[in-house]
Amino acid sequence: MPIDAAAATGAAPNEGRISWTHKDVILYHLGLGAGRPPTDADELRYTYEKNLHVLPTFATVLGFKGGGGLDALPGIDIDLRAVLHGGQEVVVHHPLPPEADGVRVLSRVSDVWDKGKAAVIVLESSASLPDGTRLFDSRSEIFVRGEGGFGGERGPATRIDPPERDADHTVEVATRPDQALLYRLSGDWNPLHADPDFAKAAGFDTPILHGLCSYGLTLKAVVDTVLGGDVARVRRYRTKFAGVFFPGETMRVRVWDEGGTLYVRTSSVERDDAVVLADTVVDYAG
Structure with missing residues:
Protein backbone atom coordinates (compact mmCIF):
# COMPACT_ATOMS: atom_id res chain seq x y z
CA MET A 1 0.00 0.00 0.00
CA PRO A 2 1.46 3.41 -0.93
CA ILE A 3 0.51 4.77 2.52
CA ASP A 4 1.96 2.88 5.48
CA ALA A 5 -0.08 4.43 8.30
CA ALA A 6 2.00 2.88 11.08
CA ALA A 7 5.28 4.03 9.55
CA ALA A 8 3.91 7.50 8.86
CA THR A 9 2.52 8.18 12.33
CA GLY A 10 5.31 6.39 14.18
CA ALA A 11 8.18 8.30 12.61
CA ALA A 12 10.10 10.96 14.47
CA PRO A 13 9.27 14.53 13.47
CA ASN A 14 11.07 15.85 10.42
CA GLU A 15 13.17 18.90 11.38
CA GLY A 16 14.12 21.69 9.02
CA ARG A 17 15.62 25.15 9.23
CA ILE A 18 14.16 27.83 7.00
CA SER A 19 14.74 31.45 6.16
CA TRP A 20 12.82 34.01 4.18
CA THR A 21 13.05 37.61 3.07
CA HIS A 22 10.58 40.32 2.20
CA LYS A 23 10.76 39.09 -1.41
CA ASP A 24 9.21 35.76 -0.42
CA VAL A 25 6.44 37.51 1.49
CA ILE A 26 5.65 39.93 -1.33
CA LEU A 27 5.61 37.13 -3.91
CA TYR A 28 3.19 35.17 -1.73
CA HIS A 29 0.89 38.17 -1.37
CA LEU A 30 0.98 38.81 -5.12
CA GLY A 31 -0.01 35.17 -5.58
CA LEU A 32 -3.13 35.94 -3.55
CA GLY A 33 -3.99 38.88 -5.78
CA ALA A 34 -2.62 41.67 -3.58
CA GLY A 35 -1.55 44.90 -5.22
CA ARG A 36 -4.76 45.90 -6.98
CA PRO A 37 -4.73 48.85 -7.35
CA PRO A 38 -0.94 48.93 -7.08
CA THR A 39 -0.62 52.38 -5.48
CA ASP A 40 -3.39 51.92 -2.92
CA ALA A 41 -2.01 52.33 0.60
CA ASP A 42 -4.03 49.37 1.88
CA GLU A 43 -2.47 47.13 -0.80
CA LEU A 44 1.05 48.48 -0.43
CA ARG A 45 1.22 47.07 3.09
CA TYR A 46 1.27 43.66 1.39
CA THR A 47 3.46 44.48 -1.62
CA TYR A 48 6.03 47.08 -0.52
CA GLU A 49 8.91 46.28 1.81
CA LYS A 50 8.42 49.53 3.72
CA ASN A 51 6.22 48.63 6.72
CA LEU A 52 5.44 45.23 5.21
CA HIS A 53 2.64 43.23 6.87
CA VAL A 54 2.63 39.42 6.72
CA LEU A 55 -0.61 37.49 6.44
CA PRO A 56 -0.60 34.53 8.87
CA THR A 57 -1.39 32.19 5.96
CA PHE A 58 2.18 32.74 4.76
CA ALA A 59 2.87 29.95 7.25
CA THR A 60 1.30 27.46 4.84
CA VAL A 61 4.00 27.92 2.20
CA LEU A 62 6.89 27.78 4.66
CA GLY A 63 6.50 24.01 4.94
CA PHE A 64 7.75 23.69 1.37
CA LYS A 65 10.95 25.44 2.44
CA GLY A 66 11.37 23.31 5.57
CA GLY A 67 11.13 19.90 3.97
CA GLY A 68 7.68 19.36 5.42
CA GLY A 69 6.07 18.18 2.22
CA LEU A 70 4.43 14.76 2.05
CA ASP A 71 7.19 13.38 -0.15
CA ALA A 72 9.70 14.05 2.64
CA LEU A 73 7.86 12.02 5.27
CA PRO A 74 8.19 8.25 5.92
CA GLY A 75 5.39 5.91 4.87
CA ILE A 76 3.97 8.25 2.22
CA ASP A 77 4.20 7.37 -1.49
CA ILE A 78 1.19 8.72 -3.38
CA ASP A 79 0.12 9.89 -6.83
CA LEU A 80 -0.35 13.68 -6.88
CA ARG A 81 -3.30 13.24 -9.25
CA ALA A 82 -5.19 11.61 -6.38
CA VAL A 83 -4.45 14.37 -3.87
CA LEU A 84 -6.78 17.15 -2.75
CA HIS A 85 -6.41 19.44 0.22
CA GLY A 86 -9.18 18.59 2.69
CA GLY A 87 -8.71 21.12 5.47
CA GLN A 88 -6.27 23.60 6.98
CA GLU A 89 -5.68 25.32 10.29
CA VAL A 90 -3.09 27.87 11.39
CA VAL A 91 -2.70 28.94 15.02
CA VAL A 92 -0.69 32.14 15.42
CA HIS A 93 1.46 32.54 18.53
CA HIS A 94 3.52 35.50 17.33
CA PRO A 95 3.16 37.75 14.26
CA LEU A 96 5.25 36.46 11.38
CA PRO A 97 8.18 38.79 10.68
CA PRO A 98 8.86 40.03 7.13
CA GLU A 99 12.32 38.45 7.28
CA ALA A 100 13.73 35.61 9.38
CA ASP A 101 16.71 33.27 9.41
CA GLY A 102 17.20 29.88 11.01
CA VAL A 103 13.55 29.29 11.89
CA ARG A 104 13.08 25.75 13.24
CA VAL A 105 10.22 23.77 11.70
CA LEU A 106 9.06 20.38 12.98
CA SER A 107 6.69 18.34 10.79
CA ARG A 108 5.02 15.00 11.39
CA VAL A 109 2.06 12.89 10.33
CA SER A 110 -0.20 12.82 13.39
CA ASP A 111 -2.99 10.67 11.94
CA VAL A 112 -4.04 8.70 8.86
CA TRP A 113 -7.80 8.32 8.65
CA ASP A 114 -9.61 5.68 6.63
CA LYS A 115 -12.58 7.14 4.75
CA GLY A 116 -13.33 3.97 2.81
CA LYS A 117 -12.55 4.99 -0.75
CA ALA A 118 -9.96 7.51 0.37
CA ALA A 119 -7.43 8.23 3.09
CA VAL A 120 -6.89 11.50 4.94
CA ILE A 121 -3.34 12.28 6.01
CA VAL A 122 -3.10 14.77 8.89
CA LEU A 123 0.15 16.71 8.72
CA GLU A 124 1.14 18.91 11.66
CA SER A 125 3.93 21.49 11.68
CA SER A 126 5.23 23.97 14.21
CA ALA A 127 7.73 26.80 13.81
CA SER A 128 9.83 28.79 16.24
CA LEU A 129 12.50 31.48 15.99
CA PRO A 130 16.11 30.69 16.95
CA ASP A 131 15.53 32.30 20.37
CA GLY A 132 12.70 29.85 21.03
CA THR A 133 9.79 32.21 20.33
CA ARG A 134 6.89 30.17 18.96
CA LEU A 135 5.57 31.52 15.68
CA PHE A 136 2.76 29.21 14.60
CA ASP A 137 1.29 25.73 14.51
CA SER A 138 -0.15 24.41 11.26
CA ARG A 139 -2.43 21.44 10.62
CA SER A 140 -3.23 20.15 7.13
CA GLU A 141 -5.69 17.43 6.15
CA ILE A 142 -4.69 15.83 2.85
CA PHE A 143 -7.39 13.83 1.05
CA VAL A 144 -5.98 10.99 -1.10
CA ARG A 145 -8.44 9.21 -3.37
CA GLY A 146 -8.17 5.44 -3.69
CA GLU A 147 -6.02 4.96 -0.59
CA GLY A 148 -8.69 4.02 1.98
CA GLY A 149 -10.02 0.66 3.01
CA PHE A 150 -7.08 -0.34 5.19
CA GLY A 151 -9.13 -0.75 8.37
CA GLY A 152 -8.14 2.43 10.16
CA GLU A 153 -10.29 4.86 12.15
CA ARG A 154 -12.50 7.25 10.16
CA GLY A 155 -11.53 10.29 12.20
CA PRO A 156 -13.79 12.96 13.70
CA ALA A 157 -16.72 14.43 11.81
CA THR A 158 -17.02 18.15 12.45
CA ARG A 159 -19.35 20.74 10.99
CA ILE A 160 -19.45 24.43 11.79
CA ASP A 161 -22.47 26.38 10.62
CA PRO A 162 -22.60 30.19 10.59
CA PRO A 163 -25.35 31.98 12.52
CA GLU A 164 -28.85 31.80 11.02
CA ARG A 165 -28.98 35.39 9.81
CA ASP A 166 -27.69 37.41 6.89
CA ALA A 167 -23.94 37.86 6.84
CA ASP A 168 -22.57 40.97 8.53
CA HIS A 169 -20.08 41.50 5.70
CA THR A 170 -19.95 40.35 2.10
CA VAL A 171 -17.04 41.06 -0.21
CA GLU A 172 -16.37 39.90 -3.75
CA VAL A 173 -12.80 39.43 -4.96
CA ALA A 174 -11.94 38.89 -8.62
CA THR A 175 -9.05 36.53 -9.38
CA ARG A 176 -6.75 36.53 -12.37
CA PRO A 177 -6.82 33.80 -15.03
CA ASP A 178 -3.13 33.21 -14.28
CA GLN A 179 -3.59 33.29 -10.50
CA ALA A 180 -2.48 29.67 -10.00
CA LEU A 181 0.63 30.15 -12.15
CA LEU A 182 1.70 33.04 -9.95
CA TYR A 183 0.79 31.40 -6.66
CA ARG A 184 2.73 28.20 -7.40
CA LEU A 185 5.97 30.23 -7.45
CA SER A 186 5.74 30.22 -3.64
CA GLY A 187 6.53 26.50 -3.62
CA ASP A 188 3.49 24.34 -4.42
CA TRP A 189 4.48 22.88 -7.80
CA ASN A 190 1.67 20.34 -8.10
CA PRO A 191 0.99 20.22 -11.88
CA LEU A 192 -2.74 19.99 -11.14
CA HIS A 193 -2.67 23.79 -10.99
CA ALA A 194 -0.80 24.41 -14.24
CA ASP A 195 -0.89 21.45 -16.65
CA PRO A 196 -4.20 21.02 -18.56
CA ASP A 197 -3.45 17.37 -19.43
CA PHE A 198 -2.60 16.55 -15.81
CA ALA A 199 -5.79 18.29 -14.65
CA LYS A 200 -7.90 16.28 -17.10
CA ALA A 201 -6.30 13.04 -15.90
CA ALA A 202 -7.29 14.08 -12.38
CA GLY A 203 -10.92 14.62 -13.46
CA PHE A 204 -10.99 18.39 -14.01
CA ASP A 205 -11.71 20.23 -17.26
CA THR A 206 -8.94 22.73 -16.58
CA PRO A 207 -6.29 23.41 -13.90
CA ILE A 208 -7.80 24.48 -10.60
CA LEU A 209 -6.65 27.07 -8.09
CA HIS A 210 -4.65 25.84 -5.12
CA GLY A 211 -6.86 25.34 -2.08
CA LEU A 212 -4.29 27.20 -0.02
CA CYS A 213 -4.52 30.14 -2.41
CA SER A 214 -8.27 30.29 -1.79
CA TYR A 215 -7.47 30.00 1.91
CA GLY A 216 -5.06 32.92 1.88
CA LEU A 217 -7.20 35.04 -0.41
CA THR A 218 -10.17 34.58 1.92
CA LEU A 219 -8.20 35.63 5.00
CA LYS A 220 -6.90 38.72 3.21
CA ALA A 221 -10.49 39.69 2.39
CA VAL A 222 -11.49 39.12 6.03
CA VAL A 223 -8.56 41.10 7.43
CA ASP A 224 -9.14 44.00 5.05
CA THR A 225 -12.91 44.09 5.49
CA VAL A 226 -13.46 43.22 9.15
CA LEU A 227 -10.17 43.56 11.05
CA GLY A 228 -9.08 46.98 9.83
CA GLY A 229 -6.17 45.56 7.84
CA ASP A 230 -4.41 44.45 11.04
CA VAL A 231 -2.92 40.99 10.39
CA ALA A 232 -1.71 40.78 14.02
CA ARG A 233 -5.30 40.42 15.24
CA VAL A 234 -5.64 36.93 13.75
CA ARG A 235 -5.22 34.21 16.37
CA ARG A 236 -6.52 31.09 14.61
CA TYR A 237 -7.86 30.33 11.16
CA ARG A 238 -9.31 27.01 10.07
CA THR A 239 -11.35 25.76 7.14
CA LYS A 240 -12.57 22.76 5.15
CA PHE A 241 -12.02 22.77 1.38
CA ALA A 242 -15.55 22.02 0.20
CA GLY A 243 -15.20 22.60 -3.55
CA VAL A 244 -12.86 23.63 -6.32
CA THR A 266 -16.42 31.39 0.51
CA SER A 267 -18.11 30.61 -2.81
CA SER A 268 -17.80 31.13 -6.57
CA VAL A 269 -19.96 33.93 -7.95
CA GLU A 270 -19.93 32.58 -11.50
CA ARG A 271 -21.02 29.05 -10.53
CA ASP A 272 -24.22 29.90 -8.69
CA ASP A 273 -22.54 30.43 -5.34
CA ALA A 274 -20.89 27.00 -5.33
CA VAL A 275 -19.18 26.65 -1.94
CA VAL A 276 -15.37 26.63 -1.99
CA LEU A 277 -14.49 26.98 1.72
CA ALA A 278 -16.85 25.79 4.46
CA ASP A 279 -16.70 25.23 8.24
CA THR A 280 -14.45 28.28 8.34
CA VAL A 281 -13.62 30.12 11.57
CA VAL A 282 -11.29 33.02 12.32
CA ASP A 283 -10.56 33.75 15.99
CA TYR A 284 -9.29 37.27 16.50
CA ALA A 285 -8.11 39.70 19.17
CA GLY A 286 -10.20 42.75 19.92
Whole structure:
Protein backbone atom coordinates (compact mmCIF):
# COMPACT_ATOMS: atom_id res chain seq x y z
CA MET A 1 0.00 0.00 0.00
CA PRO A 2 1.46 3.41 -0.93
CA ILE A 3 0.51 4.77 2.52
CA ASP A 4 1.96 2.88 5.48
CA ALA A 5 -0.08 4.43 8.30
CA ALA A 6 2.00 2.88 11.08
CA ALA A 7 5.28 4.03 9.55
CA ALA A 8 3.91 7.50 8.86
CA THR A 9 2.52 8.18 12.33
CA GLY A 10 5.31 6.39 14.18
CA ALA A 11 8.18 8.30 12.61
CA ALA A 12 10.10 10.96 14.47
CA PRO A 13 9.27 14.53 13.47
CA ASN A 14 11.07 15.85 10.42
CA GLU A 15 13.17 18.90 11.38
CA GLY A 16 14.12 21.69 9.02
CA ARG A 17 15.62 25.15 9.23
CA ILE A 18 14.16 27.83 7.00
CA SER A 19 14.74 31.45 6.16
CA TRP A 20 12.82 34.01 4.18
CA THR A 21 13.05 37.61 3.07
CA HIS A 22 10.58 40.32 2.20
CA LYS A 23 10.76 39.09 -1.41
CA ASP A 24 9.21 35.76 -0.42
CA VAL A 25 6.44 37.51 1.49
CA ILE A 26 5.65 39.93 -1.33
CA LEU A 27 5.61 37.13 -3.91
CA TYR A 28 3.19 35.17 -1.73
CA HIS A 29 0.89 38.17 -1.37
CA LEU A 30 0.98 38.81 -5.12
CA GLY A 31 -0.01 35.17 -5.58
CA LEU A 32 -3.13 35.94 -3.55
CA GLY A 33 -3.99 38.88 -5.78
CA ALA A 34 -2.62 41.67 -3.58
CA GLY A 35 -1.55 44.90 -5.22
CA ARG A 36 -4.76 45.90 -6.98
CA PRO A 37 -4.73 48.85 -7.35
CA PRO A 38 -0.94 48.93 -7.08
CA THR A 39 -0.62 52.38 -5.48
CA ASP A 40 -3.39 51.92 -2.92
CA ALA A 41 -2.01 52.33 0.60
CA ASP A 42 -4.03 49.37 1.88
CA GLU A 43 -2.47 47.13 -0.80
CA LEU A 44 1.05 48.48 -0.43
CA ARG A 45 1.22 47.07 3.09
CA TYR A 46 1.27 43.66 1.39
CA THR A 47 3.46 44.48 -1.62
CA TYR A 48 6.03 47.08 -0.52
CA GLU A 49 8.91 46.28 1.81
CA LYS A 50 8.42 49.53 3.72
CA ASN A 51 6.22 48.63 6.72
CA LEU A 52 5.44 45.23 5.21
CA HIS A 53 2.64 43.23 6.87
CA VAL A 54 2.63 39.42 6.72
CA LEU A 55 -0.61 37.49 6.44
CA PRO A 56 -0.60 34.53 8.87
CA THR A 57 -1.39 32.19 5.96
CA PHE A 58 2.18 32.74 4.76
CA ALA A 59 2.87 29.95 7.25
CA THR A 60 1.30 27.46 4.84
CA VAL A 61 4.00 27.92 2.20
CA LEU A 62 6.89 27.78 4.66
CA GLY A 63 6.50 24.01 4.94
CA PHE A 64 7.75 23.69 1.37
CA LYS A 65 10.95 25.44 2.44
CA GLY A 66 11.37 23.31 5.57
CA GLY A 67 11.13 19.90 3.97
CA GLY A 68 7.68 19.36 5.42
CA GLY A 69 6.07 18.18 2.22
CA LEU A 70 4.43 14.76 2.05
CA ASP A 71 7.19 13.38 -0.15
CA ALA A 72 9.70 14.05 2.64
CA LEU A 73 7.86 12.02 5.27
CA PRO A 74 8.19 8.25 5.92
CA GLY A 75 5.39 5.91 4.87
CA ILE A 76 3.97 8.25 2.22
CA ASP A 77 4.20 7.37 -1.49
CA ILE A 78 1.19 8.72 -3.38
CA ASP A 79 0.12 9.89 -6.83
CA LEU A 80 -0.35 13.68 -6.88
CA ARG A 81 -3.30 13.24 -9.25
CA ALA A 82 -5.19 11.61 -6.38
CA VAL A 83 -4.45 14.37 -3.87
CA LEU A 84 -6.78 17.15 -2.75
CA HIS A 85 -6.41 19.44 0.22
CA GLY A 86 -9.18 18.59 2.69
CA GLY A 87 -8.71 21.12 5.47
CA GLN A 88 -6.27 23.60 6.98
CA GLU A 89 -5.68 25.32 10.29
CA VAL A 90 -3.09 27.87 11.39
CA VAL A 91 -2.70 28.94 15.02
CA VAL A 92 -0.69 32.14 15.42
CA HIS A 93 1.46 32.54 18.53
CA HIS A 94 3.52 35.50 17.33
CA PRO A 95 3.16 37.75 14.26
CA LEU A 96 5.25 36.46 11.38
CA PRO A 97 8.18 38.79 10.68
CA PRO A 98 8.86 40.03 7.13
CA GLU A 99 12.32 38.45 7.28
CA ALA A 100 13.73 35.61 9.38
CA ASP A 101 16.71 33.27 9.41
CA GLY A 102 17.20 29.88 11.01
CA VAL A 103 13.55 29.29 11.89
CA ARG A 104 13.08 25.75 13.24
CA VAL A 105 10.22 23.77 11.70
CA LEU A 106 9.06 20.38 12.98
CA SER A 107 6.69 18.34 10.79
CA ARG A 108 5.02 15.00 11.39
CA VAL A 109 2.06 12.89 10.33
CA SER A 110 -0.20 12.82 13.39
CA ASP A 111 -2.99 10.67 11.94
CA VAL A 112 -4.04 8.70 8.86
CA TRP A 113 -7.80 8.32 8.65
CA ASP A 114 -9.61 5.68 6.63
CA LYS A 115 -12.58 7.14 4.75
CA GLY A 116 -13.33 3.97 2.81
CA LYS A 117 -12.55 4.99 -0.75
CA ALA A 118 -9.96 7.51 0.37
CA ALA A 119 -7.43 8.23 3.09
CA VAL A 120 -6.89 11.50 4.94
CA ILE A 121 -3.34 12.28 6.01
CA VAL A 122 -3.10 14.77 8.89
CA LEU A 123 0.15 16.71 8.72
CA GLU A 124 1.14 18.91 11.66
CA SER A 125 3.93 21.49 11.68
CA SER A 126 5.23 23.97 14.21
CA ALA A 127 7.73 26.80 13.81
CA SER A 128 9.83 28.79 16.24
CA LEU A 129 12.50 31.48 15.99
CA PRO A 130 16.11 30.69 16.95
CA ASP A 131 15.53 32.30 20.37
CA GLY A 132 12.70 29.85 21.03
CA THR A 133 9.79 32.21 20.33
CA ARG A 134 6.89 30.17 18.96
CA LEU A 135 5.57 31.52 15.68
CA PHE A 136 2.76 29.21 14.60
CA ASP A 137 1.29 25.73 14.51
CA SER A 138 -0.15 24.41 11.26
CA ARG A 139 -2.43 21.44 10.62
CA SER A 140 -3.23 20.15 7.13
CA GLU A 141 -5.69 17.43 6.15
CA ILE A 142 -4.69 15.83 2.85
CA PHE A 143 -7.39 13.83 1.05
CA VAL A 144 -5.98 10.99 -1.10
CA ARG A 145 -8.44 9.21 -3.37
CA GLY A 146 -8.17 5.44 -3.69
CA GLU A 147 -6.02 4.96 -0.59
CA GLY A 148 -8.69 4.02 1.98
CA GLY A 149 -10.02 0.66 3.01
CA PHE A 150 -7.08 -0.34 5.19
CA GLY A 151 -9.13 -0.75 8.37
CA GLY A 152 -8.14 2.43 10.16
CA GLU A 153 -10.29 4.86 12.15
CA ARG A 154 -12.50 7.25 10.16
CA GLY A 155 -11.53 10.29 12.20
CA PRO A 156 -13.79 12.96 13.70
CA ALA A 157 -16.72 14.43 11.81
CA THR A 158 -17.02 18.15 12.45
CA ARG A 159 -19.35 20.74 10.99
CA ILE A 160 -19.45 24.43 11.79
CA ASP A 161 -22.47 26.38 10.62
CA PRO A 162 -22.60 30.19 10.59
CA PRO A 163 -25.35 31.98 12.52
CA GLU A 164 -28.85 31.80 11.02
CA ARG A 165 -28.98 35.39 9.81
CA ASP A 166 -27.69 37.41 6.89
CA ALA A 167 -23.94 37.86 6.84
CA ASP A 168 -22.57 40.97 8.53
CA HIS A 169 -20.08 41.50 5.70
CA THR A 170 -19.95 40.35 2.10
CA VAL A 171 -17.04 41.06 -0.21
CA GLU A 172 -16.37 39.90 -3.75
CA VAL A 173 -12.80 39.43 -4.96
CA ALA A 174 -11.94 38.89 -8.62
CA THR A 175 -9.05 36.53 -9.38
CA ARG A 176 -6.75 36.53 -12.37
CA PRO A 177 -6.82 33.80 -15.03
CA ASP A 178 -3.13 33.21 -14.28
CA GLN A 179 -3.59 33.29 -10.50
CA ALA A 180 -2.48 29.67 -10.00
CA LEU A 181 0.63 30.15 -12.15
CA LEU A 182 1.70 33.04 -9.95
CA TYR A 183 0.79 31.40 -6.66
CA ARG A 184 2.73 28.20 -7.40
CA LEU A 185 5.97 30.23 -7.45
CA SER A 186 5.74 30.22 -3.64
CA GLY A 187 6.53 26.50 -3.62
CA ASP A 188 3.49 24.34 -4.42
CA TRP A 189 4.48 22.88 -7.80
CA ASN A 190 1.67 20.34 -8.10
CA PRO A 191 0.99 20.22 -11.88
CA LEU A 192 -2.74 19.99 -11.14
CA HIS A 193 -2.67 23.79 -10.99
CA ALA A 194 -0.80 24.41 -14.24
CA ASP A 195 -0.89 21.45 -16.65
CA PRO A 196 -4.20 21.02 -18.56
CA ASP A 197 -3.45 17.37 -19.43
CA PHE A 198 -2.60 16.55 -15.81
CA ALA A 199 -5.79 18.29 -14.65
CA LYS A 200 -7.90 16.28 -17.10
CA ALA A 201 -6.30 13.04 -15.90
CA ALA A 202 -7.29 14.08 -12.38
CA GLY A 203 -10.92 14.62 -13.46
CA PHE A 204 -10.99 18.39 -14.01
CA ASP A 205 -11.71 20.23 -17.26
CA THR A 206 -8.94 22.73 -16.58
CA PRO A 207 -6.29 23.41 -13.90
CA ILE A 208 -7.80 24.48 -10.60
CA LEU A 209 -6.65 27.07 -8.09
CA HIS A 210 -4.65 25.84 -5.12
CA GLY A 211 -6.86 25.34 -2.08
CA LEU A 212 -4.29 27.20 -0.02
CA CYS A 213 -4.52 30.14 -2.41
CA SER A 214 -8.27 30.29 -1.79
CA TYR A 215 -7.47 30.00 1.91
CA GLY A 216 -5.06 32.92 1.88
CA LEU A 217 -7.20 35.04 -0.41
CA THR A 218 -10.17 34.58 1.92
CA LEU A 219 -8.20 35.63 5.00
CA LYS A 220 -6.90 38.72 3.21
CA ALA A 221 -10.49 39.69 2.39
CA VAL A 222 -11.49 39.12 6.03
CA VAL A 223 -8.56 41.10 7.43
CA ASP A 224 -9.14 44.00 5.05
CA THR A 225 -12.91 44.09 5.49
CA VAL A 226 -13.46 43.22 9.15
CA LEU A 227 -10.17 43.56 11.05
CA GLY A 228 -9.08 46.98 9.83
CA GLY A 229 -6.17 45.56 7.84
CA ASP A 230 -4.41 44.45 11.04
CA VAL A 231 -2.92 40.99 10.39
CA ALA A 232 -1.71 40.78 14.02
CA ARG A 233 -5.30 40.42 15.24
CA VAL A 234 -5.64 36.93 13.75
CA ARG A 235 -5.22 34.21 16.37
CA ARG A 236 -6.52 31.09 14.61
CA TYR A 237 -7.86 30.33 11.16
CA ARG A 238 -9.31 27.01 10.07
CA THR A 239 -11.35 25.76 7.14
CA LYS A 240 -12.57 22.76 5.15
CA PHE A 241 -12.02 22.77 1.38
CA ALA A 242 -15.55 22.02 0.20
CA GLY A 243 -15.20 22.60 -3.55
CA VAL A 244 -12.86 23.63 -6.32
CA PHE A 245 -12.24 27.15 -7.57
CA PHE A 246 -11.03 28.03 -11.06
CA PRO A 247 -8.59 30.89 -11.76
CA GLY A 248 -10.38 33.89 -13.20
CA GLU A 249 -13.55 33.38 -11.18
CA THR A 250 -14.83 35.79 -8.53
CA MET A 251 -14.79 34.76 -4.89
CA ARG A 252 -17.70 35.79 -2.68
CA VAL A 253 -16.65 35.93 0.97
CA ARG A 254 -19.41 36.17 3.58
CA VAL A 255 -18.54 36.91 7.20
CA TRP A 256 -20.61 36.63 10.38
CA ASP A 257 -19.04 38.46 13.36
CA GLU A 258 -19.78 36.93 16.76
CA GLY A 259 -17.33 39.06 18.73
CA GLY A 260 -13.92 37.40 18.87
CA THR A 261 -14.92 34.74 16.35
CA LEU A 262 -15.75 35.18 12.68
CA TYR A 263 -17.69 32.56 10.75
CA VAL A 264 -16.84 32.62 7.07
CA ARG A 265 -18.13 31.04 3.89
CA THR A 266 -16.42 31.39 0.51
CA SER A 267 -18.11 30.61 -2.81
CA SER A 268 -17.80 31.13 -6.57
CA VAL A 269 -19.96 33.93 -7.95
CA GLU A 270 -19.93 32.58 -11.50
CA ARG A 271 -21.02 29.05 -10.53
CA ASP A 272 -24.22 29.90 -8.69
CA ASP A 273 -22.54 30.43 -5.34
CA ALA A 274 -20.89 27.00 -5.33
CA VAL A 275 -19.18 26.65 -1.94
CA VAL A 276 -15.37 26.63 -1.99
CA LEU A 277 -14.49 26.98 1.72
CA ALA A 278 -16.85 25.79 4.46
CA ASP A 279 -16.70 25.23 8.24
CA THR A 280 -14.45 28.28 8.34
CA VAL A 281 -13.62 30.12 11.57
CA VAL A 282 -11.29 33.02 12.32
CA ASP A 283 -10.56 33.75 15.99
CA TYR A 284 -9.29 37.27 16.50
CA ALA A 285 -8.11 39.70 19.17
CA GLY A 286 -10.20 42.75 19.92
